[in-house]
Amino acid sequence: MKIGKIEEKLLLYRIKQSDKDAFIRAYDLYVDQLYRFIYFKVGNREEAEDLCSAMFLKTWHYILENSLKDQKTLKALFYKISRNLIIDHYRKTKGKETMSLDDEKGIKITDEKQNLNNDIELKADLLVLESKLPELKDEYREVIILRFINELSIKEIAEVLDKSRGNVRILIYRSLNALKELLSQDEKINLNA
């Protein structure tokens, strides 16, 4: 679900005024991409759901307490809170196995309408990427999810990561190269085998 800039501004304004309906609208708009972001970071569906729900509630409380004085975009705020929650989650689960990407259950794709071909293609893509994404540096993985999966603009990513646009561009370039290298190594191994 896409949203225009003006609509997002209006939504942010309404949320600043503690408008519950506006917040629920924001939930509808952003839940998919935020869930995806968390899911690729934690690698577990249930944990992703828990963190996602915790993130929305925390964001609401943050809005009530801070009135969003310095926040320019709502999306960036959601991502920032998500990142903080994920960091907390990593701290709590330190030493435990992470980044399973639901190995035992397989990735559940909830869009029931998609046809079988798409499903197979997606699963094949995921199988390739699911093994490689966790191997990337956390910073690189994060920027790949934000830029190429959730399609955030450079400006938005810069706001989420608290980096300059130039830094974000460099980070994207490096992370993409790192991913390509990982995939090419994998291809070489497969060919040799």
Place this chain on the structure above:
Amino acid sequence: MNDQELLKQLSNLKQIKPDHNWQKKYREILFSQISAGRADLERNSNLKIVWESIMPREILINLAKPVWLASLASVLILAVGIGGVYASKNSKPGDSLYIAKIISERAQFAMTFDERDKAKLGVEFATNRAKEMIQVLEDTNQTATTNNDKLEKLSQNFKKEISQVKNRLFIIKITEDQAKPKEAEAEVFGANLGKSDQRMEIAEPATPALPTGQAGGGQVKSTVEPGKVATDPIIEKPAAVNATSTLESASSAGLMLEEAEKLVDEKNINGAIDKLGEVNKIIDQSEAGEVKGVSETASSTK
């Protein structure tokens, strides 16, 4: 795998979505959780939101504050200044507003650049000092010693103003004395320069009206008969006459100023004020005469 394929595969990952049931269920839970908190605030229209987003109230207030403060301060300063100047008009030495009067006089003087206007202002200020002397003399609340001191000071200031006016009149006299004959010469030579063999007609110059009544006005001596052409016209100098009148008026104004000084010394202050009034008139008349003379000279050279 090339870049495009990689990006396509990454884009395919977008299809990963949360469980629909969880999403729906959590939506209700979230709504109930946030509803338990603060009550809804009054909703604004989108137009108002857009307006407030473009020009938030804080920015307006922040912008308006210094502008308002600055304009209020300038209006106050202006009002106090104007009020002070008006209130100080009838003040005399020793009054709290007397200094404002002196400052306003100095400011007026500083803003005047023409020597004649400065001379007129000097006469006006001298008149003011004379009027202040009358006020001091009429003031019975002060002791005689205090009044005498004030009178002494005022008399000194009066003489200072008079001497300044005299100097200015002298300067005006010298500058006009130097400037006018040159102009007249330039006119004579200009009229004949390389044109003696050419046919030309010279209009009879207008007689300048001078206040002293001594201005004769230039006349063309050679009368031009019909059919004949004036080849060597002799023109008398109307501007020079004008200058003479200015010099005379300056000297007569100087004499009157001296008389005013004497009258102040004799404590005939009203008489001194009358004399100063006459000086003012002479300066005005000489100025008017000069302007007229200049315009006529200009027309004769056309």
